[in-house]
Amino acid sequence: MIKFKKAILLIGSPKGKDSFSASLGSYLLSKVEEYDVSIEKVYLHSEINTEAKRIQFLDKIEETDIIILAAPLYVDTLPAKVIRTLSLIAENRKNINSDHSDLETDKSFAVIVNCGFPEAEQNKTAFKVYEQFAKEAGFKYLGGISIGMGGVVSGRSLLEMGGMSSDLIKGLERAADDIVRSHRFSDSVIEKTSKPMISPKWIYTLVGNFSWRYQAFQNRVYRKMNDKPYRREKFND
Amino acid sequence: MKALILNGEEVDGFSLKHISKSIKEELRSCDFEVEEILLKEKEIADCLGLFKCWVKTPGICIIDDYGREAAAKLINSELVVFLTPVTFGSYSYQLKKALDRMIPLISPYFKKIEGEFHHRKRYSKYPSILAVGVMEKIKQAQSQIFKELVKRNSINFHSAYCEAEVFEMADNFDSKKIKKLVKVISEKVGEQND
Numbered sequence: 001m002i003k004f005k006k007a008i009l010l011i012g013s014p015k016g017k018d019s020f021s022a023s024l025g026s027y028l029l030s031k032v033e034e035y036d037v038s039i040e041k042v043y044l045h046s047e048i049n050t051e052a053k054r055i056q057f058l059d060k061i062e063e064t065d066i067i068i069l070a071a072p073l074y075v076d077t078l079p080a081k082v083i084r085t086l087s088l089i090a091e092n093r094k095n096i097n098s099d100h101s102d103l104e105t106d107k108s109f110a111v112i113v114n115c116g117f118p119e120a121e122q123n124k125t126a127f128k129v130y131e132q133f134a135k136e137a138g139f140k141y142l143g144g145i146s147i148g149m150g151g152v153v154s155g156r157s158l159l160e161m162g163g164m165s166s167d168l169i170k171g172l173e174r175a176a177d178d179i180v181r182s183h184r185f186s187d188s189v190i191e192k193t194s195k196p197m198i199s200p201k202w203i204y205t206l207v208g209n210f211s212w213r214y215q216a217f218q219n220r221v222y223r224k225m226n227d228k229p230y231r232r233e234k235f236n237d
Numbered sequence: 238m239k240a241l242i243l244n245g246e247e248v249d250g251f252s253l254k255h256i257s258k259s260i261k262e263e264l265r266s267c268d269f270e271v272e273e274i275l276l277k278e279k280e281i282a283d284c285l286g287l288f289k290c291w292v293k294t295p296g297i298c299i300i301d302d303y304g305r306e307a308a309a310k311l312i313n314s315e316l317v318v319f320l321t322p323v324t325f326g327s328y329s330y331q332l333k334k335a336l337d338r339m340i341p342l343i344s345p346y347f348k349k350i351e352g353e354f355h356h357r358k359r360y361s362k363y364p365s366i367l368a369v370g371v372m373e374k375i376k377q378a379q380s381q382i383f384k385e386l387v388k389r390n391s392i393n394f395h396s397a398y399c400e401a402e403v404f405e406m407a408d409n410f411d412s413k414k415i416k417k418l419v420k421v422i423s424e425k426v427g428e429q430n431d
């Protein structure tokens with residue numbers, strides 16, 4: 001029997017709706033909704049900026065059964081804003097439960113992390129951090145979906161990406177099933193979602209390098225791309 | 238030689254002043270010129286994630302606040318110290334918002350390093366990293382993650398050396414261990430700069 005009622009998607013990319021995190025999270029959330037779960041989305045960079053909004057946000061978390069976080073990898077770990085949000089949640093949960101020795105674990109927490117390098121494995125330290133958060137906040141950790149090659153997406157929905165995202169889509173559909181059952185992600189979810197979207201990897205980096213040059217060219221700074229604006233004489237040339 | 242301490246103490250968290258004092262003392266006795274930035278006192282906005290620092294104003298973040306100055310100071314130091322409360326095994330918000338603003342210091346171009354893709358250097362030299370994590374009570378799992386994270390960062394930031402250790406917050410904080418750690422990395426950085 002499915003006992004969950006409410007799911008919230010936290011989008012941890014400053015790019016908001018244009019982010020790959022939003023595409024991934026929204027697709028997964030739409031699949032979770034098909035199980036008669038009521039859903040909501042929160043953009044962390046714009047929606048918890050004032051004290052009033054933060055209080056409202058923390059109340060929402062307390063009323064939610066499933067928390068899904070979709071965020072990019074920043075400097076090998078969580079973006080600053082995501083750390084701030086999770087600290088707020090964990091602190092609030094501790095305060096609420098201060099009279100109980102253990103936090104209840106009726107809420108579950110799942111993550112999707114995408115990174116710009118081609119290897120999805122580069123997300124692995126971030127998942128360990130998310131698992132520690134879940135432990136401290138008293139959430140049941142359902143696992144993490146790890147995706148590399150984030151640069152290929154740029155704001156498109158997964159369905160617009162064609163064949164490139166077909167495994168990913170299948171994996172996310174299975175993930176929705178695990179989430180509503182409060183099961184840890186099955187091997188098939190991990191296997192499907194971690195398949196590189198482009199193979200071999202060097203094609204991704206080749207296209208990526210070209211894309212940086214092209215954007216710089218369009219911005220008329222192509223010749224400045226290797227500039228060292230903070231170079232100190234004789235130190236860093 | 239220059240050392241920059243990024244103090245990531247939280248606005249409503251415990252003070253790291255006494256620890257930073259011990260670090261500074263030892264760094265100075267190892268011939269470093271030391272500067273400390275208490276990040277919570279500076280205006281540093283969150284990274285916008287748009288890579289404009291690579292393709293519009295190469296090498297400089299488009300946000301004009303203290304984040305730019307922090308990046309300029311970091312790249313011109315031989316050693317950077319991350320001093321931070323350990324947060325789920327990672328860095329504090331205060332430290333991380335500054336680190337997220339450091340990507341203008343590297344190049345957008347991809348490069349394979351030990352079988353994995355990373356970004357190329359923009360500058361010829363990058364600081365070594367000493368990471369000092371602080372916890373109210375040591376949790377082994379988080380301590381392990383913290384060290385792993387610092388190692389990963391040292392690859393992406395092209396640091397020649399990195400050391401990381403987690404210390405317990407205590408009233409009678411024993412500075413000997415931390416000074417020893419500072420000495421170890423100072424000697425390595427010193428040899429590299431001879």
Ligand SMILES: Cc1cc2nc3c(=O)[nH]c(=O)nc-3n(C[C@H](O)[C@H](O)[C@H](O)COP(=O)(O)O)c2cc1C
Nearest residue numbers: 013019020021072073074075076115116117150286
């Ligand atoms: C400040 C910053 C730091 C980043 N650090 C990493 C990193 O350490 N490893 C990595 O693979 N990608 C890194 N990236 C790339 C992003 O993870 C990648 O572009 C991702 O696809 C962005 O997802 P989003 O569209 O959901 O924001 C970084 C990007 C930014 C802006």
